Structure formats: structure tokens, C-alpha cells
Amino acid sequence: MAIINLKKLLQRKDITELIGGLIVSIGVNVCIKDGAGTILYGTGGDDLSGLPITVDGQTVGWIYGENVSKIASTASLLNYIVGAEAQKKALATETLDKYSELTMLYDFVEKVNAFNVKEIADFLIKHVSEQIRADNVSVMLTDEITGMLELIAERGSVGAQMSAVGIAGIVMSSCKSEIINDCRCDPRCAMETGGVSSLICSPIKAKEKALGIVIASTTEPYNYTADDLNFFCTLVSQAAFAIDNARLYESLKEAFIKTVYTLAETIEKRDPYTGGHTKRVMNYSVAIAENLGISAGDKERLELASVLHDIGKIGVSDNVLRKTAKLTDEEFEEIKTHTTCGRDILSYIEELKGIIPGVKSHHERFDGRGYPDKLKGLEIDMIARIIAVADTFDAMTSDRPYRKGLPFNTALQELRKCSGTQFDPTVVEAFFKAVDNNKINPENQEKYIRGDNNDACNSDSR
Amino acid sequence: MPAILIADDEQHIRMLIEQTLESLEDEGVDILAAQNGEEALETIKEKRPELVFLDVMMPKMNGFDVCNTVKNTLGMKGVYIIMLTAKGQEFDKEKGAESGCDLYITKPFSPKELKSKAREILGL
Numbered sequence: 001m002a003i004i005n006l007k008k009l010l011q012r013k014d015i016t017e018l019i020g021g022l023i024v025s026i027g028v029n030v031c032i033k034d035g036a037g038t039i040l041y042g043t044g045g046d047d048l049s050g051l052p053i054t055v056d057g058q059t060v061g062w063i064y065g066e067n068v069s070k071i072a073s074t075a076s077l078l079n080y081i082v083g084a085e086a087q088k089k090a091l092a093t094e095t096l097d098k099y100s101e102l103t104m105l106y107d108f109v110e111k112v113n114a115f116n117v118k119e120i121a122d123f124l125i126k127h128v129s130e131q132i133r134a135d136n137v138s139v140m141l142t143d144e145i146t147g148m149l150e151l152i153a154e155r156g157s158v159g160a161q162m163s164a165v166g167i168a169g170i171v172m173s174s175c176k177s178e179i180i181n182d183c184r185c186d187p188r189c190a191m192e193t194g195g196v197s198s199l200i201c202s203p204i205k206a207k208e209k210a211l212g213i214v215i216a217s218t219t220e221p222y223n224y225t226a227d228d229l230n231f232f233c234t235l236v237s238q239a240a241f242a243i244d245n246a247r248l249y250e251s252l253k254e255a256f257i258k259t260v261y262t263l264a265e266t267i268e269k270r271d272p273y274t275g276g277h278t279k280r281v282m283n284y285s286v287a288i289a290e291n292l293g294i295s296a297g298d299k300e301r302l303e304l305a306s307v308l309h310d311i312g313k314i315g316v317s318d319n320v321l322r323k324t325a326k327l328t329d330e331e332f333e334e335i336k337t338h339t340t341c342g343r344d345i346l347s348y349i350e351e352l353k354g355i356i357p358g359v360k361s362h363h364e365r366f367d368g369r370g371y372p373d374k375l376k377g378l379e380i381d382m383i384a385r386i387i388a389v390a391d392t393f394d395a396m397t398s399d400r401p402y403r404k405g406l407p408f409n410t411a412l413q414e415l416r417k418c419s420g421t422q423f424d425p426t427v428v429e430a431f432f433k434a435v436d437n438n439k440i441n442p443e444n445q446e447k448y449i450r451g452d453n454n455d456a457c458n459s460d461s462r
Numbered sequence: 463m464p465a466i467l468i469a470d471d472e473q474h475i476r477m478l479i480e481q482t483l484e485s486l487e488d489e490g491v492d493i494l495a496a497q498n499g500e501e502a503l504e505t506i507k508e509k510r511p512e513l514v515f516l517d518v519m520m521p522k523m524n525g526f527d528v529c530n531t532v533k534n535t536l537g538m539k540g541v542y543i544i545m546l547t548a549k550g551q552e553f554d555k556e557k558g559a560e561s562g563c564d565l566y567i568t569k570p571f572s573p574k575e576l577k578s579k580a581r582e583i584l585g586l
């Protein structure tokens with residue numbers, strides 16, 4: 001129970017008046033001291049007889065008077081006030097604990113939904129570790145294809161989740177949380193406990209089905225309580241909801257990308273040179289991006305933009321698009337419109353507005369001599385700068401009806417040559433890194449017949 | 463002795479903040495409370511607390527008016543004023559800036575953050 005500050009209590013206006021009034025009415029010299037003997041009210045007291053003021057058997061102060069019987073009523077009033085205050089305080093402490101828990105949960109719920117599965121797992125682990133004693137916290141999810149539990153995220157001593165093999169199966173099938181405070185002797189744990197002494201395990205439950213489990217464990221024996229379990233389960237159930245949503249979102253997104261991809265391929269079919277071009281440009285773009293440390297959101301936009309970069313060709317006439325001979329200036333102007341036309345198409349689709357700069361500017365040059373806006377250097381959207389390299393490289397290495405594509409290494413030299421003029425040197429650097437890491441190599445580009453006149457980088461890829 | 467004033471018409475919010483800041487009392491901080499705007503203003507004038515938690519929606523005088531009076535009319539710029547606003551009711555940042563308040567916190571607040579903020583402001 002909370003300790004009472006008698007001094008502060010006596011300073012309260014209502015209490016001062018009450019006690020003061022009472023003391024005046026008894027008409028004797030009264031002194032009140034706190035537990036440490038400091039005078040809080042009146043004077044003297046040393047030669048007077050005293051009565052203790054206690055709360056829960058603990059003395060928090062003394063009241064002294066010339067005559068004990070005269071101060072008895074004041075003493076019992078003080079005792080009553082102190083007792084009531086202690087109760088109020090205990091309640092306040094409890095309320096504050098609950099409130100802290102609640103605001104933490106509030107914060108958790110508000111933020112947890114914004115992430116992908118891995119991030120949700122990390123976020124959950126972070127919060128669990130802050131609130132519950134644990135040497136290891138692991139989040140495991142059933143793989144949708146293999147049906148096996150897979151470790152998604154973990155904090156603490158490596159390998160502790162191994163001990164969970166036994167209990168994991170039980171929790172997964174019963175869909176109920178468990179506390180095991182003595183793993184070494186509990187038949188529900190695997191033979192090899194991997195150094196785990198106590199654990200708490202809860203299913204990640206969505207729509208009455210266990211998607212996986214979360215385990216918090218200690219290496220030293222620890223007594224997990226029902227309170228711990230309660231709190232743990234609350235967090236896990238919130239995370240479960242978020243994980244379920246994130247999975248749904250991820251599958252929706254996949255379906256969306258597939259649709260976009262199909263759309264791009266349909267357009268590609270009109271343009272004989274681009275057979276497989278879209279796919280390769282995407283692969284190259286992603287490989288480049290991996291060496292540039294771009295954000296997850298940018299990566300997503302890059303994927304979509306690289307697939308859709310030539311979508312504007314839908315507005316270019318067949319005879320220009322399929323022409324194998326050199327284009328007239330007029331025809332080239334028409335080809336150029338595929339960048340702005342791409343922007344126009346995408347501006348109708350809310351979900352794709354974010355990739356417009358990447359699509360519109362994929363023919364801009366680093367030195368400012370590209371199209372459609374003659375943007376220069378970093379004015380060009382980063383995604384567009386990446387696609388420019390990927391697109392041109394594929395244009396150079398792909399075969400066409402009237403000539404074979406450049407050999408892989410020759411095309412690399414061309415890229416190097418145009419670094420800083422046509423291309424962003426950082427992007428070219430990232431491309432070469434991808435080649436070094438074998439993420440881009442001659443074998444992974446399938447050859448296609450093409451009918452375009454994109455020459456090496458000095459002449460523009462369309 | 464440094465002082466903190468908690469002004470909120472809701473008793474349980476006052477109690478929560480008091481409880482949150484309780485340990486500061488051991489470090490010699492005086493914790494004062496007020497139940498409405500007028501009382502808050504009187505206490506600020508009389509006790510000159512270093513830090514004030516001021517609920518926006520209070521009877522008799524709202525938080526903005528109290529803050530405005532303290533900071534602008536009385537010129538007590540040194541008082542650090544944190545406005546408390548309920549979740550869901552958008553804090554009027556313009557009014558907040560006009561009244562000269564230093565910070566606003568949305569309820570439900572995090573006790574941990576509230577306390578560390580108070581310590582920071584009092585230089586503890």
C-alpha cells in the first residue's frame with residue numbers, strides 16, 4: 001500500500017480547516033509530527049504524551065497533547081483521513097498502471113496496422129520485451145505453402161525457439177495460450193529445452209485459426225503470472241489482426257501487380273521488339289535498386305513503374321512503332337509522346353499516380369538532353385534514372401531482325417561510357433555492382449527478336 | 463521550491479497526472495491542482511508554477527483564455543504551458559500559437575512521456 005505523506009495531507013485546505021477547527025475546540029496545546037519526527041503542526045510535543053497515526057500497521061506520524069483523552073478524537077479523525085487517503089492512493093496507483101497499459105496498447109494498435117508482416121512481428125517483439133520479463137521472444141508463422149512453422153522475427157538468445165517444438169504444436173492445435181514455468185520437467189516441452197526455463201506461448205489467432213505462435217521465454221526459472229499472460233495475449237491478438245490484414249493486403253497487392261503486368265504485356269505485344277523486354281527491365285531495375293538502399297515504398301513504385309514505363313506506347317501508331325527503318329523526325333516526335341501519354345493514362349488511376357514521375361521521365365538524360373522535359377541530374381526522378389539504365393541496357397543487348405544485339409560486355413562498356421552524360425553515375429555504379437554480384441549476367445537475359453531501332457546509348461532507346 | 467500545476471475539470475485526469483508526477487514530490491516539486499480555468503489562473507498568479515498542464519475544455523474559463531492571459535496579458539512568459547486536448551477533437555494550432563502555449567499533448571497521454579517531459583522542463 002502506498003505510503004502517505006502526512007505533511008502534504010495537512011497542507012490541504014479542507015483538512016487544515018477541519019483539524020484546525022477541532023484542535024481549537026478542544027482548547028489544548030497540540031502538536032503533530034511526521035514519522036521522522038519533524039513538526040508539521042503546533043510546537044513542542046517532547047514533554048507531551050502522544051498517539052500514533054497509522055495506516056496498515058505502519059506509523060506515518062504522531063499527535064501529541066497535554067491530555068491523551070483530549071486528543072483521542074483528533075487522532076482518530078487523522079487516522080481515518082490517512083486511511084482514506086491511502087485507499088485513494090492505492091486506487092490511483094492501480095488506475096495509473098492500467099492507464100499506462102492502456103495507452104501503450106492504444107499506441108500499439110494505432111501503429112501496428114501500418115506495417116508488413118515482418119515489421120509487425122518486430123514491433124510486437126519490441127513491446128513484449130518492454131513489458132514482460134523475457135530473454136527470448138520469437139514470432140513464428142505457418143508457411144502458407146509448406147504448412148511448417150517458420151521463424152519470422154526473434155529477439156534474444158538464438159535458438160531458444162527450438163525448445164518450443166513441443167509446446168508450439170499444442171498451442172497451434174488447441175489455439176489456447178499456455179504458461180509453462182518449469183520447462184525442464186514439463187511433458188509438454190520438447191526433450192531438449194535449449195536452455196529455456198520458463199515460457200509463455202500464445203497463438204496468433206485470426207478468424208478462429210492459428211496463423212502461428214509467439215513465445216516469450218527466460219533462461220533462468222521465472223514465475224509468469226496470469227497478469228503477464230493476459231497482457232501478452234492482448235498484444236498478440238492485436239498483432240494477429242494486423243498480420244492477417246497485412247497478409248490480405250500483400251496478396252491483394254500481388255494480384256494488383258499481376259494485373260498491371262498483364263496489361264503491360266498486352267501492350268508489349270504490339271511492339272515486336274519488346275518481347276520479354278518489360279520483364280527484363282523490371283529485373284534489372286530491381287537488381288540496381290538493391291545496391292542503392294532505397295525504401296520499401298520506392299522499391300514498390302520502381303517495380304510498377306519499370307513494368308509500366310512504356311505504357312504510353314498505346315497511343316503511338318502501329319506503323320511508327322513497328323517501323324524497322326530509320327525514323328523521320330516527325331515519327332520520332334510521335335514516339336516521344338509515349339512518355340507524356342503514359343503520364344496521362346496513369347493519372348486516371350489513383351493507385352498508380354505515385355509512379356508517374358518514374359514513367360514520364362524514363363527518357364530524360366542526366367546531362368539534360370533527354371525528353372520530354374529536358375530535366376537534368378537529380379531533377380529527374382530517381383526511379384526514372386534507374387529505369388533509364390535498365391531500359392537502355394536491355395535495348396542494347398537485345399537482338400533485332402536486322403542485327404544482333406551487342407555482346408554483354410560491349411554493352412557494359414557502353415554504359416560506362418555514357419555514365420555522367422546519359423546516365424546517373426550512381427545508378428551505373430549500382431548496375432555494375434549487380435553484375436559483380438551476379439544478379440545481372442548474360443545467361444539471365446532471354447533473347448528476343450525485336451524490331452526497334454534503339455542503338456547503343458548514344459542514340460536514345462525509345 | 464519548483465511547482466507544477468495540473469488544471470483539468472475531470473477529477474480522474476487530475477488524479478492520473480498527479481499520480482504520474484508523484485515521485486517528483488520526493489525531489490522537492492510542489493504539485494498543485496485546479497478544477498477550472500479561473501482557479502488555474504488564480505493559482506498561476508499566486509504560486510507562479512514553472513510548469514502548467516492545462517486542459518483546453520474547462521468550465522468558467524477555457525485553456526486558451528487562461529494561457530493567453532498568463533502569457534500575453536500578464537507577460538509571464540517563463541511559465542511553461544502544456545495544453546491537454548482530447549483525442550478526436552482537433553487541436554486548434556492557430557489558437558494555440560496565438561495564446562502562446564508551448565506544447566500540446568493529446569489524451570490519452572503516455573504517463574512515461576509526460577513525466578520525462580516534466581523532468582526535462584524542470585531541469586531535473
Ligand SMILES: [Fe+2]
Pocket residue numbers: 309310338362363461462
Ligand atoms: Fe520508353
